[in-house]
Amino acid sequence: MNHKPFESWIIEGYSGNPAEKEQLEEHLAVCPQCSKLEKSWNMARHQLKTAPVKKAPANFVGLWQSNLVRFREKQKRKQARTLLAGYIAGALVALIALSAVLLPKISLISVIVTATSAMVRLIESIKQVWTIILSLVKVAPTTTILVIAAMVAGWILLAVLAWAVSVWKVSVKKVVAK
C-alpha cells in the first residue's frame, strides 16, 4: 500500500481540499499503520500545544543585573589577557626578526668571547672596590667606623620595622574585611 501522500497529510496537514480529505479518510479506514500514526501524532501535537510557556524564576532580572557586573569584569580580564598575549607574541616576533637579521652577522664564538670578557671585567671591578673599602677601613679612625656601623645598623632596623608595620596593616585589613 502506498502511504506516501497520506503520511505527509497526517503529519503536515493537507491543503483543505475536500477531495484530499475524503481520500485520507478512506485510506485511514483501511490502513492500520496510517491510522496509528494519525492517533499518535495527534497525541504528540496535543502535548506540544498544551504545554505552557515556562516562566523564568522570579529573581531573573535581579540576577541579570548582578551578573552584568560579573560578566563585564570577566570580559575585562579576558581583554587584558588577550592584550598581554598580544604583547608577548609581538615581542617574540620582534625578537625572532631581530635574531634573523643579526645572527648571520655575529658568530656564536664572538658572542661567547664578548660575554666572558664582560664578566671578567665585572669581577675585577668588584674586587677593586672591595680593596678600596678595606684600605679605607684600615686608615679611618675607630670613631668613624663605629658611626658608619651604627648608621648601617639603624637603616637595617628601620627597613625591618617598615616591613613589619606593612605586614601588620595588611593582616588587620583582611580581618576587618572578613
Add this chain to the structure above:
Amino acid sequence: MVNLDREWIDKACKGDDEAFTKLVETYQNPVYNMCFRMLGEAGAAEDAAQETFWRAYQNMKKYDPQRSFITWILSIAAHYCIDQQRKRRIPLFELDEFPDFDLGDASLPTPEKQLSLNEEDAALHSLINTLQPIDRAAVIMKYWHECSEEEISEMLELSVSAVKSRLHRARKQLANMILDKKVSPENERRKYESQAL
C-alpha cells in the same frame, strides 16, 4: 507596547543599561522557555538564558532593527543551547578507562533533576529529548513560539526546505515515540504473563 519596545531597543543599542534591563524583563519568559525546553533542567536553563542576554547585550550594536527582536534573541538562545547539547554529547574521556562509573546518557537529566520536573514536563521532555538539537529547536520555535517556517529558517540559518524536512522528520519521530510508549507497557506485561493466561 511595541513602540515602547522599540524605544528600549534603540536606547539599549546606544548602551543604556536600564533600557536593556527592561528588555530582559520583557523577554525573560520566551528566552527561558526556549532554554528550558532545549536543555530540560531549570538550573541549566537559567544559566543559558542569562548567557543569552549577555550575548545579546554584547552584540546590540550588530542588531538589525528591521528584524524582530524576539526572533533575534531566540536565535541566540537556540544556538547557545544547541552548542551546549553538542558539548554534553562529547565525552571528555574514554569510558573504558573508568568502567566502574555509570555515566549514563549525559543529555538526559539525572534522577534527582528528573524528580524536580513535574510529571507532564518530564513526559514532554523525554519525548522531545529524543530529537536532534536542531530539530528540537525547530519544534520549540514552531509549537511554543508559533514561528513560521521562514522565521525558523532565519533563526537557525537553514533554508526553508531544510526546516520543512527537519520538522517533518521531528513530527514523525515524535509520533513514533508516542506509538512505542503506547505499545511498550503491554509488551512488558506480556513478558511476565503466564502462558496459560
